[in-house]
Amino acid sequence: IDTIQDYKKEVVDEQERIVAVRFFAPWCKSCKAAHPHFKKLVSRHSPNVKFVDVPLTKETAYIHEGLGVPSVPFGHIYHPEAGLVEEMKINKRVIGEFRDALESYVNGSCDLPLDEESVEFEVEAERDADGFQ
Numbered sequence: 001i002d003t004i005q006d007y008k009k010e011v012v013d014e015q016e017r018i019v020a021v022r023f024f025a026p027w028c029k030s031c032k033a034a035h036p037h038f039k040k041l042v043s044r045h046s047p048n049v050k051f052v053d054v055p056l057t058k059e060t061a062y063i064h065e066g067l068g069v070p071s072v073p074f075g076h077i078y079h080p081e082a083g084l085v086e087e088m089k090i091n092k093r094v095i096g097e098f099r100d101a102l103e104s105y106v107n108g109s110c111d112l113p114l115d116e117e118s119v120e121f122e123v124e125a126e127r128d129a130d131g132f133q
Helices: 004-012 029-045 061-066 095-106 116-129
Strands: 018-024 049-055 074-079 083-089
Touching (some): 018 029, 029 095, 074 095, 083 095
Parallel strands (some): 018 049
Antiparallel strands (some): 018 074, 074 083
């Protein structure tokens, strides 16, 4: 991914698959150490999950900044029905948490966040059930 347009097309607009995004820098030691672990995820879940890399360079720094990526290595998980569902560090020490989160979405064992309209409807339904107006 080299432009925000690429990011929108490849990640945000993906309608069929979960997308795992790796934000990294070519010079980053932690990124290099986590890379083999991320590649294991790729081999385990492709082609059912789309994997996308966003390198940190002079040309792409605005993408990292605009998406609120606080440091590298960092990861996002996008679900086709809910958009961005996870954002977390993915260094070697904690990449297992990213793997577990990704697998919970792949396996359907993680609840998707509800949109605001659904939450409002549920709150109204609970009020009606309790006899409140």
